[in-house]
């Protein structure tokens with residue numbers, strides 16, 4: 001078996017094109033959409049995302065303000081800035097990049113992002129509403145997992161999905177979105193005993209841990225679909241996923257590549273959320 005690559009570029013381009021049309025309409029009516037990205041880290045993975053957002057925003061007619069507070073910013077300063085952006089009428093979306101300084105968790109600070117501007121679903125209110133089946137912006141990365149599976153016509157209802165990773169930005173919200181699609185969802189994490197036994201029962205494995213090459217042929221049943229959410233920087237300045245693509249090639253049925261898989265879709269969905277937030281205002 002040769003795993004089919006599930007590319008995200010085509011889907012991302014379609015989302016950006018639709019988003020650009022809506023952004024142009026907003027701009028004509030004097031409300032050009034604006035996204036503020038708050039950065040308080042020198043993490044390479046975050047830098048990839050910020051570059052990706054800035055580039056895609058430029059292609060889509062969305063203004064993107066990068067608010068870099070530096071890796072030594074304290075929690076009070078970050079919260080104050082989030083409140084300021086939440087109160088700024090010219091800003092429609094606010095994203096706080098992880099990781100955060102001093103080991104702060106995203107959910108500790110993200111309550112300071114106004115719910116209506118929470119385009120990456122970081123405010124605990126957004127995650128709670130998502131879990132309760134109420135309208136909220138899901139984290140773009142979690143939504144991208146489902147969007148890329150839909151794009152390739154991969155059925156979710158009634159199928160077994162193993163989500164590896166339980167972060168607030170990806171694992172938990174992805175589990176809720178997959179449940180909403182009637183998948184049978186198992187969430188695995190660092191304390192899961194015998195990970196491979198659990199993931200081998202799944203039709204779809206979502207890898208969202210942040211450990212390069214963690215998921216190998218030993219972790220999946222023949223023909224399984226692997227969605228690789230990992231964005232791990234490599235020493236040569238590139239990006240690699242949580243899946244061992246070479247190992248999986250002869251066993252998985254399909255695999256999202258890194259780069260070129262979930263990443264571009266994530267960025268496009270974040271911009272779609274920003275335009276939706278600007279429209280709703």
Ligand SMILES: Nc1nc(=O)c2c([nH]1)NC[C@@H]1CN(c3ccc(C(=O)N[C@@H](CCC(=O)O)C(=O)O)cc3)C=[N+]21
Pocket residue numbers: 045046048049051052095096097098099106120122141169231239258259260261262263264266267
């Ligand atoms: N609050 C928060 N939410 C996040 O979603 C979040 C975060 N913090 N911190 C950092 C990580 C990292 N991350 C990436 C998303 C897309 C690409 C991406 O678009 N990658 C392209 C490569 C870059 C390009 O080609 O332009 C690709 O995979 O093809 C990379 C990294 C989101 N993260």
